[in-house]
Amino acid sequence: MDANTIYNEILEEMKKHIAGKEETLELMFIAIVADGHALLEGVPGVAKTTMTKALADTIQAEFKRIQGTPDLLARDIMGFAYEDDDKSIKYSKGPVFTNILLIDELNRMQPRTMSGLLETLEERQVTLGGMDMKLPAPFTAFATQNPLNIEGTTPLPKVLADRFIMKIDVGYPSMEEEEAMLRIKEKEEKVAVKKIIDTATIMQLQEEAKKVTMPDEIARYITTIVDATRADIHIVMGASPRADIAFMRCGKAKALIEGRNYVTKEDIRFLARPVLSHRLAVRATGGIGVHGIIDGIIAMNH
DSSP states (O other): OOOHHHHHHHHHHHTSSSSSSSHHHHHHHHHTTTTOEEEEEEEEESSSSHHHHHEEEEETOEEEEOOOOTTTOOOHHEEEEOTTSSSEEEEEEEESSSEEEEETTTSOOOOOHHHHHHHHHHEEEEEEEEEEEEOOSEEEEEEEHHHHHHHTTTOOOOHHHSSSSEEEEEOOOOOOHHHHHHHHHHHHHOOOOOOOOOOOOOOOOHOOOOOOOHHHHHHHHHHHHHHHHHHHTTTEEEHHHHHHHHHHHHHHHHHHHHSSSSSHHHHHHHHHHHHHTTOOEEOOOOOOOHHHHHHHHHHHTT
16 A cells, blocks of 8 residues: 555544544654654643544554643653562563653643653663663654643753654544544444554654655745744744754654655645644744744744
């Protein structure tokens, strides 16, 4: 199967278990093919966990979940080394050793644990008892955070948020989607998610995505948009060069699953909000918001 056929089959299977959310699911699959990690931002109860678990099932990926709490320690996530009764060194691997990792409420963790986790995600390895252990491949982490500054949460520092290739906003469902969700839940019986591909195929897609062509005009378009975030009067801190790389990798992944071997300006415009919104520190904007600022930059560089 080609990438476009694979994606459409996965999407059709996901529709049996999730009502709506097609754009969210597309962005999540793009993150996997781009071999990056993504933030999922939305209020509790909008199917962030359900979507991640179902998506992992469709690609036959091992799935593990971490609940972010203030007392969570790095060893609870990464694992630890210990001396067995026979005086030999044993290793207890933490939940980070998986294919698809869901970190629920990342912004409830203490800063030290959060920093250690994100360093592990970027380096794709854990050091236990002086031994470097590679994380499984493929490996993608989805981290959820509540968009409201509710009790017990702290805003994710921009320097850490920058490690995520995208921030995907998961909003409330429409009334039609909510009704469809009720019908899915009404059936009650647990319908197993059909397995469409395996993780070896995902790794093939990741390699194919790297070969997608990015014309010079698209590279220039990406750098123009990113540079514009550094000059906008509403923005205190613009996007780092990681944003350029995220645009490139996600643009190539999007082109691949749409059956193209080249990136277009439309791909970059589609990705602008998810790639940039968590990287920008904005001033009080009189209600415009970070998305309004990004939309304005895109409109001026169409």
